[in-house]
Amino acid sequence: MDYRDYNDYELLDYIKENNEDANNIIYKKYEPLIYKIAKKMYKYGKKSGLELNDLIQEGMLGLSKAIDSFDSNADALFYTYAKLCIERKIISAVIAASRNRQKALNEAISIDSTFSDLEYAFKNDTSNPEKILLNEEKKQEMMKIAKTVLTDFELQVFELKISEFSYKEIAEILEKEPKAIDNALQRIKNKLKKEVGV
Numbered sequence: 001m002d003y004r005d006y007n008d009y010e011l012l013d014y015i016k017e018n019n020e021d022a023n024n025i026i027y028k029k030y031e032p033l034i035y036k037i038a039k040k041m042y043k044y045g046k047k048s049g050l051e052l053n054d055l056i057q058e059g060m061l062g063l064s065k066a067i068d069s070f071d072s073n074a075d076a077l078f079y080t081y082a083k084l085c086i087e088r089k090i091i092s093a094v095i096a097a098s099r100n101r102q103k104a105l106n107e108a109i110s111i112d113s114t115f116s117d118l119e120y121a122f123k124n125d126t127s128n129p130e131k132i133l134l135n136e137e138k139k140q141e142m143m144k145i146a147k148t149v150l151t152d153f154e155l156q157v158f159e160l161k162i163s164e165f166s167y168k169e170i171a172e173i174l175e176k177e178p179k180a181i182d183n184a185l186q187r188i189k190n191k192l193k194k195e196v197g198v
Contacts, residue, residue: 006022006025008026008029008077008078008079008082009072009078010022011025011026011029012026012067012070012072012078015067023067026063026067027060027063030063030082030086033082033083033086034056034059034060034062034063034086035056035059037055037059037083037086037087037090038052038055038056038058038059038090039052041055041090041091041094041173042055044094044098044165044169044173045093045094045097047098048094048097048098049097050093050094050097054093055090055093055094058089058090058092058093059086059089059090061089062082062085062086062087062088062089062090063082063085063086065085065089066078066081066082066084066085066086067082069085070082088156091156091160091173091174092159094173095159095160095163098163098164098165099163142192142196145192145195145196146158146188146192149191149192149195150188150191153174153184154184154187154188154191156174157170157174157181157184157185157188158188160173160174161185161188167181167182
């Protein structure tokens, strides 16, 4: 079987019938896309100790999610959906690794000076175990709020910003103009201030 002989929808139908060849073909077909996205994100992930192979593996998991959750009745191409799932999975891995690196280095997570009124939720005081626990609870509470009031794009920007990526890095990662990132951060600030009553 050669993947060029089948379109994505035929392969997905075969996969639903537990056809192992079709499964292998779709992974081989999307391997170059996964590699391209992983390679682009590697420069951000390597700061936190991620290897290119780690990001490729995350991309494969993103593709797996796309295969399992794609709705053929939806008005979207499988390629577009798969690309989105792959990108999100890889970006999430970079964010998680960045947070772990910060935790290991006992760094404070700070959104930036424009978010100083929300900064309390992201401070990391390692001198007092009780404060560590309370701050972790505040972070988790803030993330819950963010997930309910922010759009998918704003949530990605928010997670990258609190993981201390610069405007430029966020713009590159999300393939947006820096002005779009700035606008998103302003919307995020306003939405979160409204929710937490600051």
